[in-house]
Amino acid sequence: MKTNYILAFESSCDDTSVAVVDTEYKVYSNLISSQPNHLEFGGILPELASRLHMKNIMYLTSAALQEAKVDLDDIQAIAVSINPGLIGSLIVGLSFAKSLAWSRNLPLITVNHMLSHIFSNYLVHPNIKAPFLALVVSGGHTELVYFRTETEFEIVGKTLDDAAGETFDKTAKLMHLGFPGGPIIDRLAVGGDPSFFQFPRALKQKDNFNFSYSGVKTAMLQYIRSIDDEYLQEHQADIAASIQAAIVEPLIKKTVRWARLHNVENILLAGGVAANSALRSGLTTHANKYGINAYFPSLKLCMDNAAMVAAAAIPKFNQGLFASLDVNAFSTKGTKLI
Ligand code: KG4
Ligand code: ZN
Numbered sequence: 001m002k003t004n005y006i007l008a009f010e011s012s013c014d015d016t017s018v019a020v021v022d023t024e025y026k027v028y029s030n031l032i033s034s035q036p037n038h039l040e041f042g043g044i045l046p047e048l049a050s051r052l053h054m055k056n057i058m059y060l061t062s063a064a065l066q067e068a069k070v071d072l073d074d075i076q077a078i079a080v081s082i083n084p085g086l087i088g089s090l091i092v093g094l095s096f097a098k099s100l101a102w103s104r105n106l107p108l109i110t111v112n113h114m115l116s117h118i119f120s121n122y123l124v125h126p127n128i129k130a131p132f133l134a135l136v137v138s139g140g141h142t143e144l145v146y147f148r149t150e151t152e153f154e155i156v157g158k159t160l161d162d163a164a165g166e167t168f169d170k171t172a173k174l175m176h177l178g179f180p181g182g183p184i185i186d187r188l189a190v191g192g193d194p195s196f197f198q199f200p201r202a203l204k205q206k207d208n209f210n211f212s213y214s215g216v217k218t219a220m221l222q223y224i225r226s227i228d229d230e231y232l233q234e235h236q237a238d239i240a241a242s243i244q245a246a247i248v249e250p251l252i253k254k255t256v257r258w259a260r261l262h263n264v265e266n267i268l269l270a271g272g273v274a275a276n277s278a279l280r281s282g283l284t285t286h287a288n289k290y291g292i293n294a295y296f297p298s299l300k301l302c303m304d305n306a307a308m309v310a311a312a313a314i315p316k317f318n319q320g321l322f323a324s325l326d327v328n329a330f331s332t333k334g335t336k337l338i
Pocket of ligand 2: 117271304
């Protein structure tokens with residue numbers, strides 16, 4: 001059987017990534033160039049991010065083709081994420097993808113970045129079948145998305161204010177732990193007691209599948225202000241574990257409850273926060289109790305990368321859902337089919 005190779009680009013935020021993946025979800029290369037240049041500013045500088053994408057994308061493309069041992073003549077389609085994200089960063093990836101598609105006369109497939117996080121699961125478990133429920137948790141998004149088929153879906157729950165990742169990051173900042181906060185709190189929480197301090201859980205009603213983290217964040221702020229540095233140092237693991245539990249517990253409970261209520265057998269976890277160890281193990285244990293499977297990507301594939309863009313493009317490739325060359329990038333938040 002002929003191998004169909006997809007060359008994919010991801011440049012929505014501060015990581016430039018280029019990958020070669022075939023339509024059976026086999027990854028041949030998945031190169032990521034991250035941008036530590038932003039660290040000194042305590043956040044991402046959009047203009048700097050765009051310029052670094054421009055600097056890196058050409059070199060990364062050659063290197064990705066080389067590592068995959070293919071050349072442009074072997075490529076069957078070009079895939080790229082076009083929203084959500086920083087608009088300047090998205091435009092760099094899209095312009096480069098368009099120019100390659102045009103010059104090589106290849107179909108262009110555009111994907112939503114958040115959807116591609118979900119499809120990263122297929123790179124590890126290529127036999128997953130819809131219907132499934134996806135929990136997408138990242139720095140800017142917390143969404144529960146039900147997929148009837150691989151290209152038809154609806155959002156059945158979302159955060160009404162802050163995202164789960166943002167809550168990890170802001171709390172870590174309050175504790176002077178550095179950025180991004182999620183992995184630091186995850187590491188610190190190992191061996192800590194999650195019931196050390198009971199932070200509030202919002203929207204606990206059984207029929208409510210939305211999330212809210214602003215109250216939790218305020219409670220954390222008040223708590224951290226109420227203790228002194230010495231106490232914080234002494235109980236760092238217990239406090240980190242309590243914060244982590246307050247963030248992940250509603251995610252686990254609501255996701256499994258929705259799946260049970262609608263007889264969904266498969267849950268797919270995705271996004272940067274899918275790397276969280278308590279979320280991965282808690283979701284698996286709770287879902288398995290009810291005969292539901294919980295899938296998550298490898299730790300590397302939880303982060304922004306272009307292989308997941310190719311994975312999200314595969315159902316579109318199979319259905320011939322190609323984009324026109326006048327398509328634009330847009331920064332709007334959310335999981336929207338494009
Ligand atoms: O998906 P992503 O790489 O970028 C966005 O599109 O936002 O997600 C980044 C987020 C950050 O908020 C980071 O703190 C969080 O994912 N994160 C984690 C862990 N690793 C990354 N949160 C909790 N536990 C982790 N191990
Ligand atoms: Zn992302």
